[in-house]
Amino acid sequence: MQIAVLAGFALAILVPFLSRWCGSRTGLVLALYPAAIACWLVSLAPQVLQSGGLYFEQAWAPSLGLSLSFWLDGLSLLFGLLISGIGTLIILYASGYLYNHPQLARFYVLILSFMSSMLGVVMADGLMTLFVFWELTSITSYLLIGFNHEDAAARKSALQGLLVTFTGGLALMSGLILLNVAGSSWSLQTLLSDGESLREHALYLPMLLCLLGGAFTKSAQFPFHFWLPNAMAAPTPVSAYLHSATMVKAGIYLMARLQPGLGGTEAWMTILCVIGAITMVVGAFLALRFTGIKKVLAYSTVMALGTLTMLLGIGGEAAMIAFVTFLTAHSLYKGALFMVAGALDHETGTKDIDEMGGLRRLMPITATCAFVAALSLGGVIPLFGFVAKELMFEAVLEAPRYTGFLIGMSLLASVLVVAAAGIVALRPFFGALKATPKTPHEAPLSMLAGPCVLAGLSLVLGFMPWLAGDGLLNAAAGAVMGAEVVTDLYLWHGLNTALMMSMISLGVGLLVCWRWPGVRGVIHRFSPVLDRGPEAGYWKLMDLLVRVAGWQTRLLQSGYMRNYLILTLLSFTGLTGYTLLVRHGPVFDLALDVRLQEVVVALVIAASAIVACMMRSRLAAVAAAGVMGFGIALIFLLFSAPDLAITQLLIETLTVILLILVLFRMPQFASLSTPMERVRDMFVAVMTGGLMTLLMLTVLGQDLFTSISEYMIDNSVPLGHGHNIVNVILVDFRALDTLGEIFVLSLAAIGVLAMLRLQAKERKMP
Amino acid sequence: MKTGTLILSVAARTLVPLQILFSLFLLLRGHDEPGGGFIAGLVVAGAFALHQFVNGPAATRRLLRVDPRDCVGFGLLLGVGSALPAWWQGEAFLTAQWWEVPGLGLKLSTPLIFDIGVYLVVLGAVLTAVITLSEVDKDEA
Numbered sequence: 068m069q070i071a072v073l074a075g076f077a078l079a080i081l082v083p084f085l086s087r088w089c090g091s092r093t094g095l096v097l098a099l100y101p102a103a104i105a106c107w108l109v110s111l112a113p114q115v116l117q118s119g120g121l122y123f124e125q126a127w128a129p130s131l132g133l134s135l136s137f138w139l140d141g142l143s144l145l146f147g148l149l150i151s152g153i154g155t156l157i158i159l160y161a162s163g164y165l166y167n168h169p170q171l172a173r174f175y176v177l178i179l180s181f182m183s184s185m186l187g188v189v190m191a192d193g194l195m196t197l198f199v200f201w202e203l204t205s206i207t208s209y210l211l212i213g214f215n216h217e218d219a220a221a222r223k224s225a226l227q228g229l230l231v232t233f234t235g236g237l238a239l240m241s242g243l244i245l246l247n248v249a250g251s252s253w254s255l256q257t258l259l260s261d262g263e264s265l266r267e268h269a270l271y272l273p274m275l276l277c278l279l280g281g282a283f284t285k286s287a288q289f290p291f292h293f294w295l296p297n298a299m300a301a302p303t304p305v306s307a308y309l310h311s312a313t314m315v316k317a318g319i320y321l322m323a324r325l326q327p328g329l330g331g332t333e334a335w336m337t338i339l340c341v342i343g344a345i346t347m348v349v350g351a352f353l354a355l356r357f358t359g360i361k362k363v364l365a366y367s368t369v370m371a372l373g374t375l376t377m378l379l380g381i382g383g384e385a386a387m388i389a390f391v392t393f394l395t396a397h398s399l400y401k402g403a404l405f406m407v408a409g410a411l412d413h414e415t416g417t418k419d420i421d422e423m424g425g426l427r428r429l430m431p432i433t434a435t436c437a438f439v440a441a442l443s444l445g446g447v448i449p450l451f452g453f454v455a456k457e458l459m460f461e462a463v464l465e466a467p468r469y470t471g472f473l474i475g476m477s478l479l480a481s482v483l484v485v486a487a488a489g490i491v492a493l494r495p496f497f498g499a500l501k502a503t504p505k506t507p508h509e510a511p512l513s514m515l516a517g518p519c520v521l522a523g524l525s526l527v528l529g530f531m532p533w534l535a536g537d538g539l540l541n542a543a544a545g546a547v548m549g550a551e552v553v554t555d556l557y558l559w560h561g562l563n564t565a566l567m568m569s570m571i572s573l574g575v576g577l578l579v580c581w582r583w584p585g586v587r588g589v590i591h592r593f594s595p596v597l598d599r600g601p602e603a604g605y606w607k608l609m610d611l612l613v614r615v616a617g618w619q620t621r622l623l624q625s626g627y628m629r630n631y632l633i634l635t636l637l638s639f640t641g642l643t644g645y646t647l648l649v650r651h652g653p654v655f656d657l658a659l660d661v662r663l664q665e666v667v668v669a670l671v672i673a674a675s676a677i678v679a680c681m682m683r684s685r686l687a688a689v690a691a692a693g694v695m696g697f698g699i700a701l702i703f704l705l706f707s708a709p710d711l712a713i714t715q716l717l718i719e720t721l722t723v724i725l726l727i728l729v730l731f732r733m734p735q736f737a738s739l740s741t742p743m744e745r746v747r748d749m750f751v752a753v754m755t756g757g758l759m760t761l762l763m764l765t766v767l768g769q770d771l772f773t774s775i776s777e778y779m780i781d782n783s784v785p786l787g788h789g790h791n792i793v794n795v796i797l798v799d800f801r802a803l804d805t806l807g808e809i810f811v812l813s814l815a816a817i818g819v820l821a822m823l824r825l826q827a828k829e830r831k832m833p
Numbered sequence: 834m835k836t837g838t839l840i841l842s843v844a845a846r847t848l849v850p851l852q853i854l855f856s857l858f859l860l861l862r863g864h865d866e867p868g869g870g871f872i873a874g875l876v877v878a879g880a881f882a883l884h885q886f887v888n889g890p891a892a893t894r895r896l897l898r899v900d901p902r903d904c905v906g907f908g909l910l911l912g913v914g915s916a917l918p919a920w921w922q923g924e925a926f927l928t929a930q931w932w933e934v935p936g937l938g939l940k941l942s943t944p945l946i947f948d949i950g951v952y953l954v955v956l957g958a959v960l961t962a963v964i965t966l967s968e969v970d971k972d973e974a
Contacts, residue, residue, distance in 0.1 A: 709867040717875035721959060724882050728966040788931060788940065789864035797869060798944040798951070802927040805947070806912050809954040813905045816958035820902070823965045 071104055072137065072190060075183025079176045086172040094162025094513070097175055101154035101182060108139075108147050115144050116542050122192065122256070138192035138256055141542025145391060146189035146320055148539070149398045153312045154182050156402070156517035161304040163513030164409050174214060178308070181207035185313050189320055194243040194253050197321075201239065201281075204314050205232040211309060212301040221300040227605065228294045231284050235291070239281025239321075245274035259328040259549065266332055275329055278321070279338060286318030286372045289346040290601035296353075296365040303409030306361060307517075311368045311401040316394065319375045323390065327549025331382055339380025340469050344476040346373030351483035355583065356590045356597070359418045360408045360491060364401065367444065367487045370480055371397045374459060377473065379547075381466045387544040388554045389458035395535060396443060396455035396525065403440035403521035404491060407433055410514050411495055416504030420490060425500030429507050434496040436518035441492030443525040445485040445576065446569060449558055451528040453569070456481065458556075460565035478568055485576020490583055532556035633747075636755045644758050653761050655768035665705060672698035685733060689726045693719055710793040845887040852880035860952050870948035874955025881956075882963050890964045901964060904957030911950030915943040 078100055086093045115121055120140035139147070158178065165171050184207055187200030206229075213225030249268040250258040258265065265271065282288075287295035298310050309315070322339070329335060350369030357363055371393070378390040410433050411426070412418045427434040443452030463473045509515075528535055533556055545552040560566065579586055590597075625631075647653060672695050679691035696719035703712035740748065779792055779800065787795035797805050856877035863869030885893040894900075919928040931942045 710869070710872065713867060713872050714875070717872060717879065720879055721875060721882070724879075724886075725962060725966070728963065732969075787864075787929065787944070788942065789944075791863060791865050791867060791869065793867075794863045794869040794948075795944075797871065798864075798947045799929045802929075802944070802947055805951060806916075806927070809909060809912055809951055812954055812958045813909055816902070816905055816961040819962045820965055823969045826969075 071107060072183055072186045075100060075179045075186070079179040079183075082172050082175045082179065086175070091162070091166070093172070093175065094158050097179065098155045098158040098162075100179065101151040101158065104151035104186065105148060105155065108144060108151065111139065112144060112538070115139055115141065116538050120256070120546075124192075134193055134253075135196055136192040136254060137190045137196070139190055140546045141539070141544075142320070142323060142391075142546035143189050145395065145539055145543040146316070147186060149316075149395070150182060150185050150189065150313050153308060153398060153402050153521070154178075156406075156520055157304050157308040159513050160307070160406055160409070160517040161302075163511045164304055164413055165302060166511075170214075174211075174302070174304075177207055177210050177214070178305070181211065181309065181314070185317065188317050192255050194247055194255065194258075197255070198236075198240055198243055201285075201317065201321075202233075202236050204317060205229060205236060205285075208232070208298075208309050208314050211305045212298045214302055214305065215300070218300065224294075224297040224300040228298045231291055231294045231605075235281045235284025235318075238277045238284075242274055242277030242279075242281060245270050245277060249274060255324065259325070262328040262549070265328050271329075271332070272334060275332075275334060275338075278325060278329070282318035282321045283342065283376075284318070285321075286315050286376070287346075287369050288318070288342050288373065288376055289349050290604075292346060292350060292369045293600065293602035293605065295369055296357075296362050299359070299361040299365050303361070303405060303412065306365070307402050307405030307409065310365065311405055312398045315368065315372060316375075316398075319372060319379070319394070322376065322379050323547045326379060326382070326547050330379070336380050336382065336468060339376050340466070340473060341380075343373045343375070343377030343380055344469075344473055346370070347377060347480040348476050348483075349373075351480040351487065352590075353597075354487040355483060355490070355579070355586055358421045358587075360411060360420050360423075360495070361405070361418060363420070363487055363491055364404055364408060367484055368397075368401060370484055371401065374477070374480070377477075378459065378462055381462055381473070383462070383465065383467070384544070384548060384552055384554065385458070385465050386462035387547045388540065388552060388556075389455070389462040390547065391540045391543040392451075392458050392532075392556065393455040395540065396451045396528075399521045399525045399528075400440040400443035400450075400452055403436055403518040403525070404444065406514065406518040406521070407437040407440065408491070410510040410518070413514070414505060414507040414510055420494050422501060422503060423495035424498040425496070426507060427496040428500075430496075430509050432515055432519070433510055436515075436522040437492045437496065439522040439526055440518065441488040443522075443529070444491075445488035445573065446481065447573065449526075449529045451525045451532065453529060454532045454556060454558060456569060457560050457565045460568045461560075461563075464564055474568075478572060481568070481572035482575045482579065485572055486579035486583065486586075489577060489580030493580065494583075529558060532558060629748075633751055636751055640751075640754045640758050643762065644754075647758070647762060647765065651765070653765050655761075655764040657764070662705075665702070668698050668701045668705070672702075685730050686727075689723060689730065693723050696722070708793075710791070842887045845883050849880050849884045852883070853877055856880065856952075860948065863948060864944065870951030871955055874952040875959070877952070878956050878959035878963070881960055885963060885967060890967045893960075893964060897960070901957040901960035904953045905961065906957075908950045908953030908955075908957060911953065912947055913950075915946040915950065918943055 078097070082093070082097070085096060089096050111121065120138055122136070122138050124134050124136040158175070161174060161178065162171075165174055168174070181204060184200045184203035188197060188204060191197035191200055209225050209229040212228050213222050215221045246258060246265070247253055249265055249270050250261065252258050265274075268274075284291045295310055295315060299306050301310070347370050350366045350371075350373055354363050354366035354370065357366070375390060375394060375397075378386045378393065408418075410430070411423060414430065415423055415426070417423065439450065443450035446452045446456030459477065463477050464470070466473050535556075537555070540556070541552050541554060544554070675691045675694040675698065679688050679695065682688040682691060696715065700712045700715035700719065703709075703715055779796060782800075783789060783792045783795045787799045789795040789799070856873040858873075859868035859876060860870055860873035861868075863873065881893055881897065884896060888896075916927045918930040919926065922928075922930065927943075927947075929942055929944050931940060934941060
């Protein structure tokens with residue numbers, strides 16, 4: 068199973084080569100991967116349905132108790148089939164939609180990586196596995212939304228989506244860790260089998276809030292819904308795949324997955340029902356506000372996501388079967404509608420519904436697909452969407468709490484969504500033909516396959532819902548319930564309250580659709596209020612972030628070397644000095660047995676340091692500092708450390724060379740330090756120097772730990788095969804440290820290069 | 834750009850090759866006597882810096898044949914690469930491996946490869962700074 072999931076990443080790496088060999092047929096070849104996954108899942112299905120789940124595990128970081136484990140049960144199977152099935156169609160569709168796009172290969176790489184990540188999310192069993200794949204979907208989604216990266220708006224929307232989902236990702240991580248703490252396991256399967264103790268754990272509420280934070284941001288629940296319509300800046304295949312059928316459902320998946328463990332409590336029902344219902348109505352309402360066909364679809368997706376959340380909140384067998392049915396139906400018709408929208412914008416050159424009209428004669432197949440899919444969206448008999456809607460109404464009617472509120476909200480949302488369906492499916496195709504930027508004609512075959520298959524499935528499953536219902540949907544609902552579910556799906560439920568509600572919503576919805584321009588005018592009067600929604604809050608927050616960053620940069624990054632030095636030295640002296648003087652106490656005995664030559668060298672060093680401070684020209688100061696360095700090298704020699712002495716000498720030489728190169732570029736000392744500044748600098752210097760002296764004396768005076776020099780000396784020849792202990796330590800015993808150091812050195816070189824080159828370039832520019 | 838004085842330029846003609854040879858000597862004997870990759874790298878960097886003072890950065894680049902930046906990269910590769918044999922043997926990261934060259938009594942080892950990596954990184958990093966600095970100077974002049 069891990070191979071199936073990870074193969075997508077491997078394939079993504081190969082795409083550049085494939086696209087060179089296969090040319091325009093690359094899409095066809097790549098579509099084989101999701102198709103193969105789909106077939107593989109179907110072949111596993113009987114096994115899964117019988118045994119209740121398959122489990123695969125591979126050690127990942129055994130020392131941390133983590134493993135790469137996957138779990139395939141009814142729910143994962145349903146999601147996996149949607150991902151791979153729609154994925155196949157999407158790749159075919161993209162090969163037509165982005166035909167001859169210069170970066171088509173990049174698109175394939177991203178969409179395949181996304182597909183693998185998404186499969187990983189829905190099949191993960193380990194909490195960390197889940198989290199890693201979850202974040203991978205966020206990253207690939209970011210890259211896909213910003214696919215047209217020359218477009219500033221696309222970049223902005225991509226960043227918004229990323230920030231919102233990543234913030235949620237952080238919450239999710241905290242939630243998963245809390246889950247691990249509460250249930251003391253990393254495996255979802257183990258955790259969920261003991262839901263009782265999770266629900267009664269003291270950490271239940273914080274855990275729930277964190278997990279729902281992750282799920283709500285990912286699935287665009289109110290008040291985080293604003294990123295999803297903005298994500299429509301992505302190419303249409305992406306919108307169809309990520310932002311309606313799959314990624315946004317990752318949050319829904321997570322909630323469904325956790326339902327048997329965490330669901331059913333007061334908090335769970337309240338949060339999910341209320342937020343879900345609000346999202347549902349807000350989404351459906353805002354859908355009518357816009358004329359961009361993708362925006363309308365995006366908001367109706369928000370509505371669907373709200374509905375799914377609400378159904379999860381209601382709980383119980385009826386709600387769960389409604390949940391999985393609605394989920395499947397939505398993926399089918401929304402995928403089809405997005406592909407239709409892409410075909411429209413591809414063929415007409417506009418995304419605005421008001422600019423389209425009368426296209427049914429020119430694009431008959433597209434129009435048929437759109438019509439069928441929209442009927443399903445509106446929940447019209449005999450489409451699969453009707454079945455889903457009936458089940459949804461029935462579940463709401465049986466809701467144990469907030470029944471009145473939920474009934475009202477779902478009726479309102481259905482009315483609005485019927486209107487949205489009408490707008491999308493009727494307006495572009497009926498009425499008088501309008502002039503569009505491009506002369507429209509029927510879309511190519513690759514772009515028709517997707518909508519035809521999906522719309523066809525909506526129709527077939529509408530007539531024969533038991534095809535999906537008996538095995539797959541019951542198993543998925545059972546996985547969400549945590550108990551076996553046996554519900555037969557029918558198209559016709561008889562004359563009951565749910566049907567009445569359907570009829571009402573259909574009638575009123577069509578009325579709204581007919582009067583749409585007028586309705587939009589009314590909505591526009593509320594624009595000032597609507598513009599002050601959560602999205603405005605997001606932008607305020609971003610502004611604030613930039614301002615705070617600017618303020619603290621100005622405060623801390625003065626650009627003066629002396630300020631950095633003073634700050635660094637003072638904090639070092641303060642912290643170390645505190646520890647040394649207060650916690651430890653400067654204990655040492657001063658044994659003065661020094662040789663004459665040592666005294667001389669020490670005096671030379673001290674004198675040259677003083678001279679360096681007093682010089683009025685830079686060159687003289689550098690020379691004096693050089694003398695100091697050579698003095699230190701002499702000390703190393705006197706204490707028989709030739710390697711250190713050589714290094715010190717060479718470093719001094721090179722430092723002088725570098726300084727001279729730099730000095731050429733510096734002006735004369737224009738202003739010397741004022742007396743006040745000199746006192747300040749002297750204070751800092753004396754403090755630092757004094758502390759270091761004290762520290763060295765104290766350290767040398769005590770045996771805090773046994774020295775390892777003995778070990779090095781003893782083992783240098785037998786283990787390191789070398790007589791030069793310093794070198795053996797550098798390249799053998801402590802080779803890892805040296806490796807780190809040469810990396811630091813390389814980074815420093817890159818830094819120097821970048822700084823100098825960039826500066827030179829900036830100056831050359833007028 | 835000829836910047837050096839006569840004395841410097843005559844001295845450099847002899848000193849630069851000597852310094853380069855000496856650095857190789859230091860590098861190879863480093864395991865048993867004072868020396869090693871870091872010191873040898875500094876010596877050879879000093880040699881090229883001297884050459885550059887006399888003949889200008891363009892001539893030094895020609896003499897070096899490779900970009901100092903590539904030196905850094907290649908050195909890092911050697912450093913990391915020297916960890917591979919130990920990995921092969923299933924031992925801890927960077928464990929030293931020794932091989933005898935048959936017939937010659939010559940010892941080859943991963944620490945030597947590692948040391949050559951250090952040598953190249955030091956050479957590349959110092960020269961990147963030195964050459965870039967003087968090239969930027971020239972651009973502005």
